[in-house]
Amino acid sequence: MRLPVKSSLVLYALLLGSAVVFLxxxxxxVARSFMGLDDLYKVPPVVFPTQFTAEAYSEIWTIKPFLSYxxxxxxVVFFSVVGGTLSAAFCAFGFARLRFPYRNLIFGIVLxxxxxxxxxxxxxxxxxxxxxxxxxxxxxxIVPTFFGGGAFNIFLLRQFFATLPHxxxxxxxxxxxxxxxxxxxxSMPLCRPGLTVVAIGVFMSTWNDFMGPxxxxxxxxxxxxxxxxxxxxxxxxxxxxxxxxxxxxxxxxCSLAVVPVILVFFFAQKKLxxxxxxxxxxxx
Amino acid sequence: MRSTKKVREAIAGYLFTxxxxxxxxxxxxxxxxxxxxxxxxKFNIIKSPQWVxxxxxxxxxxxPEFWQSLKITGIFTGISVPASLLIGFLLALLLxxxxxxxxxxxxxxxxxxxxxxxxxxILWKQLYSPTYGFANKLLDMVGLxxxxxxxxxxxxxxxxxxxxxxxxxxxxxxxxxxxxxxxAPLYEAAIVDGASRMRRFWTITIPMITPVIFxxxxxxxxxxxxVFGQVMATTAGGPLNASNFLMVMIYKKAFRTLExxxxxxxxxxxxxxxxxxxxxxxxxxxxxxxxxxEVR
Numbered sequence: 001m002r003l004p005v006k007s008s009l010v011l012y013a014l015l016l017g018s019a020v021v022f023l024x025x026x027x028x029x030v031a032r033s034f035m036g037l038d039d040l041y042k043v044p045p046v047v048f049p050t051q052f053t054a055e056a057y058s059e060i061w062t063i064k065p066f067l068s069y070x071x072x073x074x075x076v077v078f079f080s081v082v083g084g085t086l087s088a089a090f091c092a093f094g095f096a097r098l099r100f101p102y103r104n105l106i107f108g109i110v111l112x113x114x115x116x117x118x119x120x121x122x123x124x125x126x127x128x129x130x131x132x133x134x135x136x137x138x139x140x141x142i143v144p145t146f147f148g149g150g151a152f153n154i155f156l157l158r159q160f161f162a163t164l165p166h167x168x169x170x171x172x173x174x175x176x177x178x179x180x181x182x183x184x185x186x187s188m189p190l191c192r193p194g195l196t197v198v199a200i201g202v203f204m205s206t207w208n209d210f211m212g213p214x215x216x217x218x219x220x221x222x223x224x225x226x227x228x229x230x231x232x233x234x235x236x237x238x239x240x241x242x243x244x245x246x247x248x249x250x251x252x253x254c255s256l257a258v259v260p261v262i263l264v265f266f267f268a269q270k271k272l273x274x275x276x277x278x279x280x281x282x283x284x
Numbered sequence: 285m286r287s288t289k290k291v292r293e294a295i296a297g298y299l300f301t302x303x304x305x306x307x308x309x310x311x312x313x314x315x316x317x318x319x320x321x322x323x324x325x326k327f328n329i330i331k332s333p334q335w336v337x338x339x340x341x342x343x344x345x346x347x348p349e350f351w352q353s354l355k356i357t358g359i360f361t362g363i364s365v366p367a368s369l370l371i372g373f374l375l376a377l378l379l380x381x382x383x384x385x386x387x388x389x390x391x392x393x394x395x396x397x398x399x400x401x402x403x404x405x406i407l408w409k410q411l412y413s414p415t416y417g418f419a420n421k422l423l424d425m426v427g428l429x430x431x432x433x434x435x436x437x438x439x440x441x442x443x444x445x446x447x448x449x450x451x452x453x454x455x456x457x458x459x460x461x462x463x464x465x466x467x468a469p470l471y472e473a474a475i476v477d478g479a480s481r482m483r484r485f486w487t488i489t490i491p492m493i494t495p496v497i498f499x500x501x502x503x504x505x506x507x508x509x510x511v512f513g514q515v516m517a518t519t520a521g522g523p524l525n526a527s528n529f530l531m532v533m534i535y536k537k538a539f540r541t542l543e544x545x546x547x548x549x550x551x552x553x554x555x556x557x558x559x560x561x562x563x564x565x566x567x568x569x570x571x572x573x574x575x576x577x578e579v580r
Binding site (some may be wrong): 022024 | 293294295297298299300301302303304305306307308310311312314315316318319322329360375379380381387389390391392393394395396398399400401402403405406407408409410411415416417418421424450453454501506508511513514516517526531535538539544547548550551552554555558559562
């Protein structure tokens with residue numbers, strides 16, 4: 001749609017106004033992380049530091065073992081992205097390209113699991129992992145991702161696999177390829193955009209995961225970044241509070257947790273929010 | 285010959301889909317049965333479950349904490365789901381143009397959605413801080429008295445709802461995808477017929493977008509009834525249980541006071557509520573959701 005100059009000016013004004021509103025909390029977070037004590041405790045509060053200092057970023061490492069938190073998060077994220085994406089692709093390929101009895105019923109059950117609240121399965125799964133002595137290890141956060149990678153991801157990838165022409169399979173079969181080759185060498189490379197979206201989705205949800213670590217991890221050496229941050233937050237976190245932490249340090253730690261997701265998001269945003277991937281998902 | 289080929293394909297099909305079928309048996313089907321059993325027991329994980337019949341369900345019916353929890357979860361859902369759908373819709377309307385720089389705006393509006401929930405909570409606690417926060421400074425700038433935000437039972441709910449609206453970009457991208465799915469010739473034909481901008485909006489855009497409204501509503505309801513992280517990371521249920529949402533109550537019963545049987549019965553009640561609500565929306569959807577190409 002082409003707009004006259006006047007209305008596009010109005011539109012830009014509206015867009016800019018809302019952009020400021022939506023960006024503001026993040027600006028506040030970063031701005032405060034660079035403040036000294038004088039600026040932090042000014043009343044009424046100031047938005048931008050009058051004196052920039054990056055001290056908070058060098059101090060937080062001594063307050064809590066952030067390197068160990070980041071290491072643990074890295075392990076969980078890495079294995080979940082690999083396990084979740086591959087197993088979702090594996091299942092999606094089966095549902096999209098192969099015929100077997102009760103296929104649609106099984107797929108329906110897979111989709112139906114999306115509607116089951118996590119609260120229902122949470123306690124028995126916790127009991128299971130605690131009987132296996134897996135609490136306070138990263139295993140409860142990693143192992144389940146290898147079992148399908150989530151109904152939504154299977155659904156999304158199934159849509160991708162289903163659109164590949166059957167001629168490719170036939171041609172490959174004539175050339176002597178088996179099913180594994182068709183999956184791994186032909187279908188997977190053609191579905192790269194879908195796989196990227198799934199991998200990024202898994203990255204974000206595991207990086208941001210809070211409930212899983214909160215339930216399974218109680219020893220600091222197994223903490224992920226999200227849980228470590230939570231333990232830092234004043235007033236909560238099962239009593240594990242630090243009395244002397246400054247707002248600047250707190251905001252620096254938050255920025256540390258936010259920056260990687262924002263970087264990945266910027267790198268991937270064309271694919272994620274162009275809407276094309278989402279729309280293949282909705283139309284079914 | 286033909287049938288062995290079929291059998292082989294079936295075996296391959298089961299093999300390919302085995303991660304998710306095994307996963308569902310291990311992490312969904314069996315736990316669901318187990319949780320149903322726990323809900324009829326007294327269970328604290330240290331000792332094995334003791335059968336108590338329907339005691340847990342009787343208890344919750346007479347538990348004011350449960351009713352309070354259900355009430356606030358309902359209020360939160362009733363306000364925040366429509367409000368965030370509306371804001372997402374308005375943003376998507378603004379963004380659905382081919383203007384230079386529009387991609388940047390999309391990114392900005394979506395950015396809050398990717399912020400980890402704990403960071404979100406800490407950040408908003410700072411914004412809402414009575415003396416050092418920005419929220420009251422903003423009120424002061426427009427000449428309003430300060431507000432108590434997270435520190436009083438009456439102001440917790442609006443504060444959580446506003447915080448949630450910051451993430452309306454989540455529904456925005458789904459709306460955008462929906463707009464992109466409307467065939468351009470519909471608009472072109474309407475313009476030829478002399479339909480006004482408003483007229484095109486009400487007779488083309490809205491009916492064509494009903495499947496997206498439906499999708500967003502269902503997802504919004506299911507998600508909102510299970511609000512957990514954003515509450516735990518901010519008020520953790522307080523002050524005075526004013527933000528003791530259902531999931532927060534279930535978590536606390538299960539893992540803080542180790543009433544795992546009672547927590548399981550609460551979880552089942554939550555499940556039934558979500559199921560009934562979803563079924564209700566599905567039922568009414570027949571009269572207002574329009575699917576293109578559907579035979580009526």
